[in-house]
Amino acid sequence: MVKLTVVGRVNDGLPISQGPLYEEDGDNTIYKQHAEFLLHEISMAALPPSATTILLPHHHCFNYVVKNGVCFITLCDALYPRKLAFHYLQDLQKEFDKIDLSLVKQITKPYSFIKFNNIICNIRRQYIDTRTQANLSKLKANHKQELHVHTEQMSLVVEWRRRSDMLERMMKAHKSAFPVWGSESLEVIAVKWTPITIIFIVSFVLLWSSFKQ
Template identity: 35%
Template sequence: MVLLTLIGRSRDGLPLSASTQDDEQADRNLADYQNQGKSLLKRLKDQASHMGSVESGPMVFHYLVEQDICYLALCERTFSRRLAFSYLEDIAKEFAQEYLPSVADVRRPYAFMEFETYINKARKSYQDSRARRHLTKLNDELQDVQKIMVQNIEDVLQRGENISTLDTKASHLSSMSKKYRSEARYLNLRASLAKKVAIVILLVLFILFVRYWVF
């Protein structure tokens, strides 16, 4: 069962659209998973693969990153990974056709919440038992899901924090480097001027020596 679907801009993690399962038997405590999903939107751009799975307790986040957009589906562990990725490819194709040209200019979160209607429709079709049997046959061409990386959410979020820390340190080092280069140019200029002043003084002293002592 797909409990949560989240679409966001991967470069900055801005949520663009979302949908949650309305089934009363579904996990009623989705707040933590929603927060985890929002955090993942910012981290998954750093992953080597554009497709993958991130385990979180009894649930799994399956993700697909295409054209600076991250598509997330929170599923029960028992839900077919093949169907989960087929589902993500379905909504990714539809979302790109509808909104891709506008994504870069979006400034407010959940700007495309009207897409929730399509998400709900697609989710129901993938969760219907008869549709699932039919889709399983249709999606045999999907790449072997066994080769798609599975990670733990703590590892992904921690790695994201480490990368963020490294970016901060790198930015600080870059600023310090610019400062040192500026100071080095200033010191070199002072040294050059000092040499010129020293030469002029020596030249003047030499002229005075020649004038008053030799003649």
């Protein structure tokens, strides 16, 4: 079942729209935070912009696609047909393509593009029951054709981000401890005095050599 849908901008990772939450699932808030985290990673180019499945514990997974700078993410049961999940995301894309992108660029508050919430809700209804004739036809169409989807573990994505943040903190701490190194003033000094220093050293060596002879 499609349990959660989040649409966001890739350039800044802002979630702009969302679909209805699956009421029977008590972890809705956590999954929503996971979706926002993935959107942030995509905006940082830490995850591929191509069709991707992120595997979670407890028999769930996120599927997402990116088009024209907009990311469409959905949370599904692990047993939900992946092919159907990406059909759902593609339908969302098609509807979003009808919207003026200049309006999307003007959005500043998270989840404030309410106009698209209703569209998500309507399309989601079509994918709740996998046994409908329409959905069965989608599953059977091009049955031999494999989906070119990248697959990743959520735990690895989180670990990569943790290590990346740790490395960034270490670099900032190093610069704070030695502020002169890497500064613009040090670069100016180096450019100004390096040629003079080289000339002085060469002159000293030549002079020393003449005295030695």
